[in-house]
Amino acid sequence: MSKHQEGPAYAHVVPVRTLLGVFGALMFLTVLTYAVTYVDLGALNIWVALGIALVKGTLVALVFMHLLWDRKFYAVVLVSALLCVMIFIGIALLDSGQYQADLIPNFAPGITLRC
Amino acid sequence: MSTHDATAAPPAVGSENYLNCSHGFRSWFFTLDHKRIGVMYLASILSFFLLGGILALLIRTELLTPTRTLMSADDYNKVFTLHGAIMIFLFIIPGIPAALGNFVLPLMLGAKDVALPRLNLASYHLYLIGALIAVLSIVQGGVDAGWTFYAPYSTTTNTAVVTLTFGVFVLGFSSVFTGLNFIVTMHKMRPAGMGWFDMPLMLWALYATSIIQVLATPILGITMVLLIVERVMGIGIFDPALGGDPVLYQHFFWFYSHPAVYIMILPAMGIISEVVSVFSRKHIFGYRAIAYSSIAIAAFSFLVWGHHMFTSGQSELMNMIFSALTFSVSIPSAVKMFNWLSTMYKGSIRFDTPMIYALSFMFLFGIGGLTGLFLGSLATDIHLHDTYFVVAHFHYVMFGGTVIAFLAGLHYWWPKMFGRMYDEKWGRISAIIISVGFNITFFTQFVMGSQGMPRRYYAYVDKFEPYHVISSFGSYLMAAGFFMTAWYLVKSLYRGRPAPANPWGGAAMEWQAASPPVLHNFTEEPVVGDPYDYSNQDYDPAIGGYVLRKPEVSDR
Amino acid sequence: MILSGLVNTLSVRGAGVPFLATGDGTFWLPVRASEAAGAVDNLFYFIFWISLFFFTLLMALLAIFAVRYRRRREGEEPEPSPSHNLAVEVVWTAIPVLLVAAIFWFGFQAYVDMSSPPLDSYQIQVTGQKWKWTFTYPNGYVDELLHVPADRPVQLVMTSQDVIHSLSIPAFRIKRDLVPGRYSKAWFTAVRPGDYDLYCAEYCGTQHSSMISTVKVLAPEAFDAWLREHSDILSGLTPAEGGERVYNVLGCKQCHSLDGAAGVGPTFRNLFGSERSFKDGGRATADENYVSSSVLDPQSRVVQGFEPVMPTFKGRIKDQEITALIAFLKTLSVHAPQDAAPAAAGAGTP
Amino acid sequence: MSTPHEGRGEHADPHLQHHFQSMAQQYDSGKFGMWLFLVTEVLLFGGLFCAYAVYRANHPEIFAYAHQFLDKTLGGLNTLVLIVSSLTMAMAVRCAQLGQQRRLKQMLAATLLCACVFLAVKGVEYEHKWKHGLLWGTRYTSQEAAPAAAAAPATEAPAAIAAPADGGTTLPHAAAGPAGLAAEPQTGHGAGAHGGHGPAGPAPRNVHLFFGIYFVMTGLHGIHVLAGMIAIVWLLRRSAAGEFGPEYFAPVDFVGLYWHLVDLIWIFLFPLLYLIH
Known part of the structure; x- marks a missing residue:
């Protein structure tokens, strides 16, 4: 194999146009998520922000990280890791929410006393 | 350090092999050869096993009397903390995968090395660095937080917690790299003709282990980071005095440390699957069931950590969910047990040392597993939690399970590793001594635990004295067994009969390599076949081992 | 339901069998002194017998196979037998599934009972600290042994x-962690008068193993009599001595020193009769009324330089105890007329 | 340090390690290993996201109050900078694959530059917080966020007494605990009475928890950026030697994967820390 424009035999070369397209989308979404904070959607705000982040993350993973063209198994690996994190966060949240009522209010003297 | 012991081993009789192909400290310490790395791991973990074992004997001796026997309460607390931390993080977690696994995994695949040899070496160096940092904490006066480092005790005690936890953090990296390497190796290095379900079950077990190592260990890493940051900078995440949540620490810790239990036991089950089949000279029963159960255990292991927290302040809802999930993990273990037993049925069973250990494993792990039912069940766990019942249970699983299986594997692959046979008679005797000593030590602890004796007690109520005395004497017997083992194994390195390539009649590919193997493992391309099919080999009394029946070799 | 019936039968029938639960301690379990202990013990023995049965079965098979199929000479090959059998494998997966489901269910039921206290429970507050237990009764009496x-x-x-x-x-058969910064609860109904061990089960440092106390279960009338007698903390003492006892027992000393050093709260030394200035700009002389209102309603006037952190003692302190405390304060103060008994005068000197 | 070589036919590449059959197998192994490593990174940060989620869910008032001290615009700027760096990194991988040596070096240098800008902006933010004592746990000394304790005695004493109502709203649901073991709710001292010059509303208790999480999350992320920069410098040195081309570009690809993951984590950190409502 010589140094022609065709690239290696065992990996996909992403066209510049695709990269720029994704880049543009990411920029737009960043501005969007910034702008949305000026609109008060109540509890929805965090979900909108996370939703946009998820779209951005997916774009990065699929295109910049080549998941779209690579072995599907890498995607499986990534998704199972995310699943694992979600189980962890989900259960920790579920549990800590349950025992909030047992907390002693004002227990931590914390910083309010020291300064 | 201890790597020199391994270099001291004389080359086996015969031609060049991985032990004698190059010499000197550098040729070992910077080797990329998985076999040498495995041997260095072996030497290191055995040194730490000795250290942890001495600490265990100190604990048992201190507990001979209800009050002070030979050390102060503070020293005792440090000793049991270090015993736990060293045994868990320095010995038992890397024990089977990193030492034995590193040696046999590529051989069993018929490969020349693991996929990422440099990472493998880095993993060993990280292990050594982490271990030295952890041991440095002894020099700094020891740590008294318990190996679980529960906040806020660990964040407020004035002992060397940071050093030990940083050591554990580094060791975590070592463990991740080993697991990662194994997964890649099994995916990418399987020879043509070996599908997933043609792999020896040891490899399935290592695969499941590696999944847990990769997915769970980072959480330990971040837990240790948070603990260190908490101590050094007072960040307040786990310290209730700063508004933090100490129960959250336990979630963090057990999210790793429960799956870690399966990092310890899964490869042990892999070894037993190999040994039982080979020494029964019969195809393993229910291959797929055992393979799937390994993966099932790995998957379930992430869902049950809360059963360490039934009395901790975890909500009742979570207690119930975790109790239900906990029982699910007992099923695959039971299935494996039935499969091993069925493998022996109508076999042709040979009672060499590895098989004695395998039988001992089935006995001890049976008790360990069944006593887990008491602890998974909510109402009984409330009574038994944090008592010696728990101590006995996890020693039955971790020691009676993992360590016994480790010894089975060590004896099973010893001829392959060093090209020498050990003294079979002494092997059997010490296997029996260790098992008997173990039962005396820990079975009594079940009784005193269910009677209410809390764990981690320096002094105790007089009524528990007889139990403790029996337990301590059991531990001395066990120690005697271990010294006996060390003695005949070391002796075998110098005086042992040269080992044939296949002394036990194993059908997996590692037995096609010479004993000990050459640098790149195989002199000729190994034959891929069913790892549990013993029909194409014959016993050759002249060499004391099995040889492939040549004409029938080309079955693939 | 059928199974829970089975458990009950087992435990009732087993009354004479040494391994089965009775009120007295057995080889496995200690004396059973609470109502919940019965359910726990039944479950314990339910699991125990199941485990013993299967363990014996497996080990017997192991031994039989080991003897029956031992290799008699080298090179001996086994007789052919199948390497898998779906029906058998399904059965030996299903049976453990059913058994552990049953075990879970019983454990779950007993646990629900153990974690749902009746509404009319007698409440005792427990405080753990390195390395002692403190039990506070509803009337404010504090003890280091648990009487119930x-x-x-x-x-x-x-x-x-x-x-x-x-x-x-x-x-x-109860155990529950005490976590700083939160309340945790446990409940029981003791059934056998007597003394029982109470341990700290979570490792807590140097004297962890000395953090042992005793539960004294008393018959109801005996308990009432005991509490009445012991909660009168002033009996047989002069007012100033009684005040000092109040100071030590009710927790004043946690925040208020006797040596003149400011702690979380102002020192008690030379407090009585002195001029106090408050955060809201007010001033007052520390007289009997001031002390009394400070104890009962500490938030109403907060002394300058201190935080409003003191809890109210309303309902926890009796009038005589406040009087005794005042008498004690007088002995500590140069501003007070020295008419108090000199008995406790030296107590405050560093 | 390289392993002994055995020639494997005419295709043997100097970069092919002895135990692999082909470059494709070697590349696949490395890439798979890299992905598994990324998984561990995801889980490492997953732990922090868990801590974040638990504290945010249980003490929303702390987050709602404290995030106002973060500069949304600087955070947004940093997000854009990282996205640019991600693009240049992706381009670098492409250039390596195609053997465009000059552009490869340019792209790597651009990525490195973006990383420097990112850290510089981060530094500005940290410095601001350091100056105002908006730090973690025991180091938290902010006057702005400090409740009555410090300011009240001198200036607005009456405000402190009026605290209970505010204390009630900002505190987690109180347990019906017995009297006396802990301070009763009315002792929610000073919670509501900050000096009046903070961003908005009264400071809740334990604001430092937010800054603890903020510093650990962004700090760990910053360390990852630093590690990425070291890796890029290493790539630059190797690409200067012209080592990469269509047949061997794995290191660029793997560092690229890592760099994108660092970017990806920031994509989540940014809204969670800066854009709280």
Whole structure:
């Protein structure tokens, strides 16, 4: 194999146009998520922000990280890791929410006393 | 350090092999050869096993009397903390995968090395660095937080917690790299003709282990980071005095440390699957069931950590969910047990040392597993939690399970590793001594635990004295067994009969390599076949081992 | 339901069998001194017998196979037998599934009972600290031993002052962690008068193993009599001595020093009769009324330089105790007319 | 340090390690290993996201109050900078694959530059917080966020007494605990009475928890950026030697994967820390 424009035999070369397209989308979404904070959607705000982040993350993973063209198994690996994190966060949240009522209010003297 | 012991081993009789192909400290310490790395791991973990074992004997001796026997309460607390931390993080977690696994995994695949040899070496160096940092904490006066480092005790005690936890953090990296390497190796290095379900079950077990190592260990890493940051900078995440949540620490810790239990036991089950089949000279029963159960255990292991927290302040809802999930993990273990037993049925069973250990494993792990039912069940766990019942249970699983299986594997692959046979008679005797000593030590602890004796007690109520005395004497017997083992194994390195390539009649590919193997493992391309099919080999009394029946070799 | 019936039968029938649960201790379990202990013990023995049965079965098979199929000479090959059998494998997966489901269910049921205290439970507050237990009764009496009435549900409301401790009473089969910064609860109904061990089960440092106390279960009348007698903390003491006792027992000393050093709250030295200035700009002389209102309603006037952190003692302190405390304060102060008994005068000097 | 070589036919590449059959197998192994490593990174940060989620869910008032001290615009700027760096990194991988040596070096240098800008902006933010004592746990000394304790005695004493109502709203649901073991709710001292010059509303208790999480999350992320920069410098040195081309570009690809992951984590950190409502 010589140094022609065709690239290696065992990996996909992403066209510049695709990269720029994704880049543009990411920029737009960043501005969007910034702008949305000026609109008060109540509890929805965090979900909108996370939703946009998820779209951005997916774009990065699929295109910049080549998941779209690579072995599907890498995607499986990534998704199972995310699943694992979600189980962890989900259960920790579920549990800590349950025992909030047992907390002693004002227990931590914390910083309010020291300064 | 201890790597020199391994270099001291004389080359086996015969031609060049991985032990004698190059010499000197550098040729070992910077080797990329998985076999040498495995041997260095072996030497290191055995040194730490000795250290942890001495600490265990100190604990048992201190507990001979209800009050002070030979050390102060503070020293005792440090000793049991270090015993736990060293045994868990320095010995038992890397024990089977990193030492034995590193040696046999590529051989069993018929490969020349693991996929990422440099990472493998880095993993060993990280292990050594982490271990030295952890041991440095002894020099700094020891740590008294318990190996679980529960906040806020660990964040407020004035002992060397940071050093030990940083050591554990580094060791975590070592463990991740080993697991990662194994997964890649099994995916990418399987020879043509070996599908997933043609792999020896040891490899399935290592695969499941590696999944847990990769997915769970980072959480330990971040837990240790948070603990260190908490101590050094007072960040307040786990310290209730700063508004933090100490129960959250336990979630963090057990999210790793429960799956870690399966990092310890899964490869042990892999070894037993190999040994039982080979020494029964019969195809393993229910291959797929055992393979799937390994993966099932790995998957379930992430869902049950809360059963360490039934009395901790975890909500009742979570207690119930975790109790239900906990029982699910007992099923695959039971299935494996039935499969091993069925493998022996109508076999042709040979009672060499590895098989004695395998039988001992089935006995001890049976008790360990069944006593887990008491602890998974909510109402009984409330009574038994944090008592010696728990101590006995996890020693039955971790020691009676993992360590016994480790010894089975060590004896099973010893001829392959060093090209020498050990003294079979002494092997059997010490296997029996260790098992008997173990039962005396820990079975009594079940009784005193269910009677209410809390764990981690320096002094105790007089009524528990007889139990403790029996337990301590059991531990001395066990120690005697271990010294006996060390003695005949070391002796075998110098005086042992040269080992044939296949002394036990194993059908997996590692037995096609010479004993000990050459640098790149195989002199000729190994034959891929069913790892549990013993029909194409014959016993050759002249060499004391099995040889492939040549004409029938080309079955693939 | 059928299974729970089975459990009951087992435990009733087993009354004479040494391994089965009775009120007295057995080889496995300690004396059974609470109502919940019965359910726990039944479950324990349910699991125990199941485990023993299967363990014996497996080990017997192991031994039989080991003997029957041992290799008699080298090179001997086994007789052919199948390497898998779906039906058998399904069966030996299904049976353990059913058994553990049953075990879970019983454990779950007993646990639900153990974690739902009756509404009329007698409440005792428990505080753990390195390395002692403090039990506070509803009338404010504090003790280091746990006295409880028999045959009456008792709820422990627990917290820790430093690290995690765990209250464990093996005879009652209960255990519960005391976590700093939160309340945890446990309850039981003691059924057998007597003394039982109470341990700290969560490792808490140097004297962890000395953090042992005793539960004294008293018959209900005996308990009432005991509490009446002991909660009169002033009996047989002069007012100033009594005040000092109040100071020590009710927790004043945690925040108020006697040596003149400001703690969380102002020192008691030379407090009585002195001029106090408050955060809201007001001033007052520390007289009897001032002391009394400071104890009962500490938030109403906060002394300058201090935080409004003091809890109210309303309902926890009796009028005579306040009087005794005032008498004690007088002995500590140069501003007070020295008419108090000199008995405790030296107590405050560093 | 390289392993002994055995020639494997005419295709043997100097970069092919002895135990692999082909470059494709070697590349696949490395890439798979890299992905598994990324998984561990995801889980490492997953732990922090868990801590974040638990505290945010249980003490929303702390987050709602404290995030106002973060500069949304600087955070947004940093997000854009990282996205640019991600693009240049992706381009670098492409250039390596195609053997465009000059552009490869340019792209790597651009990525490195973006990383420097990112850290510089981060530094500005940290410095601001340091100056105002908006730090973690025991180091938290902010006057702005400090409740009555410090300011009240001198200036607005009456405000402190009026605290209970505010204390009630900002505190987690109080347990019906027995009297006396802990301070009763009315002792929610000073919670509501900050000096009046903070961003908005009263400071809740334990604001430092937010800054603890903020510093650990962004700090760990910053360390990852630093590690990425070291890796890029290493790539630059190797690409200067012209080592990469269509047949061997794995290191660029793997560092690229790592760099994108660092970017990806920031994509989540940014809204969670800066854009709280």
